[in-house]
Amino acid sequence: MVARKSLKGDYCPSARSLDVIGDWWSLLIVRDAFDGLTRFGEFQKSLGIAKNILTERLRTLVASGILELVPTSEGGTRMEYRLTAMGKDLFPVMVALRQFGERHLFAPAEEHSVLVDRATGQPVQLDIRAQDGRAIGPDETVIVKVPEGE
Amino acid sequence: MVARKSLKGDYCPSARSLDVIGDWWSLLIVRDAFDGLTRFGEFQKSLGIAKNILTERLRTLVASGILELVPTSEGGTRMEYRLTAMGKDLFPVMVALRQFGERHLFAPAEEHSVLVDRATGQPVQLDIRAQDGRAIGPDETVIVKVPEGE
DNA sequence: CATTATTGGTTTAATCATGCAACCATTCTT
DNA sequence: AAGAATGGTTGCATGATTAAACCAATAATG
Numbered sequence: 001m002v003a004r005k006s007l008k009g010d011y012c013p014s015a016r017s018l019d020v021i022g023d024w025w026s027l028l029i030v031r032d033a034f035d036g037l038t039r040f041g042e043f044q045k046s047l048g049i050a051k052n053i054l055t056e057r058l059r060t061l062v063a064s065g066i067l068e069l070v071p072t073s074e075g076g077t078r079m080e081y082r083l084t085a086m087g088k089d090l091f092p093v094m095v096a097l098r099q100f101g102e103r104h105l106f107a108p109a110e111e112h113s114v115l116v117d118r119a120t121g122q123p124v125q126l127d128i129r130a131q132d133g134r135a136i137g138p139d140e141t142v143i144v145k146v147p148e149g150e
Numbered sequence: 151m152v153a154r155k156s157l158k159g160d161y162c163p164s165a166r167s168l169d170v171i172g173d174w175w176s177l178l179i180v181r182d183a184f185d186g187l188t189r190f191g192e193f194q195k196s197l198g199i200a201k202n203i204l205t206e207r208l209r210t211l212v213a214s215g216i217l218e219l220v221p222t223s224e225g226g227t228r229m230e231y232r233l234t235a236m237g238k239d240l241f242p243v244m245v246a247l248r249q250f251g252e253r254h255l256f257a258p259a260e261e262h263s264v265l266v267d268r269a270t271g272q273p274v275q276l277d278i279r280a281q282d283g284r285a286i287g288p289d290e291t292v293i294v295k296v297p298e299g300e
Numbered sequence: 301c302a303t304t305a306t307t308g309g310t311t312t313a314a315t316c317a318t319g320c321a322a323c324c325a326t327t328c329t330t
Numbered sequence: 331a332a333g334a335a336t337g338g339t340t341g342c343a344t345g346a347t348t349a350a351a352c353c354a355a356t357a358a359t360g
Binding site: 007011012013014015016017018019020022023024027028031034035048065083086088089090091092093094095096097098099100101102103104105106111112113114115116117118119120121122123124125126127128129130131132136137138140141142143144145146 | 155157161162163164165166167168169170172173174177178181184185215233236238239240241242243244245246247248249250251252253254255256261262263264265266267268269270271272273274275276277278279280281282286287288290291292293294295296
Binding site for chain 3: 155189190191194201202204205228229
């Protein structure tokens with residue numbers, strides 16, 4: 001592939017995010033981490049990913065600060081992969097992907113999972129709002145470039 | 151690579167979304183489309199992507215219903231790629247990625263772009279809420295499986 | 301109108317990434 | 331102590347991506 005291009009230097013925050021989690025497996029690993037998976041073997045079984053690739057992806061996610069490697073709670077010498085605070089900030093990304101999938105990629109009566117409020121059992125909702133609280137869509141927004149230092 | 155695994159059959163909506171837009175280039179193309187780019191050459195120049203890959207990705211995005219190929223507004227025979235309604239529903243995904251990048255992948259005073267309300271110039275905000283309106287995080291949610299037909 | 305440049309690709313060859321299977325060291329389990 | 335599970339590593343085959351050359355059709359220019 002002649003070295004995939006890095007977007008680290010891109011001034012667009014979306015591009016930088018994709019540089020970190022934009023490859024084929026990373027977000028699926030993060031999804032499983034949100035689902036409570038922590039162990040190498042769990043990810044491997046859940047995703048059916050090749051072990052060498054999983055090794056490399058986990059390593060990258062740890063290096064990026066999205067996962068961290070901590071001793072298992074049960075005291076052994078084994079380690080487990082846990083979402084860091086930064087990793088948990090990917091929650092909106094996961095919810096947005098989920099919402100898009102629910103809306104467009106399932107047949108009307110097709111079986112699928114839903115993300116619900118643990119307290120009430122009701123589905124959660126995601127919305128994008130202006131400062132005054134009104135919902136806002138892509139056509140009502142613009143991207144502006146903030147000069148350095150502001 | 152022995153054929154990348156398809157997630158079409160996965161019951162998880164996030165996985166299905168990633169099946170459609172989860173590869174290295176697709177979301178970057180969508181980002182550029184949100185930025186107003188429409189022509190093959192514009193995407194090619196903006197992304198520095200190989201032309202054959204761009205051809206294939208655009209074709210896939212059209213086939214998925216995220217982009218559509220319409221005659222240019224200036225009446226020529228040339229075509230342009232535009233976001234469909236379904237494509238515009240990826241807006242929250244883009245905003246979530248952007249927000250994550252802003253928060254974690256830029257140095258404090260580093261230059262970056264910001265998404266603002268066109269009317270007021272104020273940054274937009276994204277939040278995830280329970281039905282009663284209170285903000286909700288990953289630890290207050292669970293994924294439940296909806297049986298077929300509900 | 302003839303020429304040239306631009307657009308939007310296709311094709312080919314080289315290179316990189318990924319998957320699979322085999323292997324291995326360490327740690328649990330019994 | 332023996333066997334199984336965990337968490338990898340290594341090597342090879344193959345698919346995916348790239349860069350570069352090429353090309354047909356359209357648009358711009360003299």
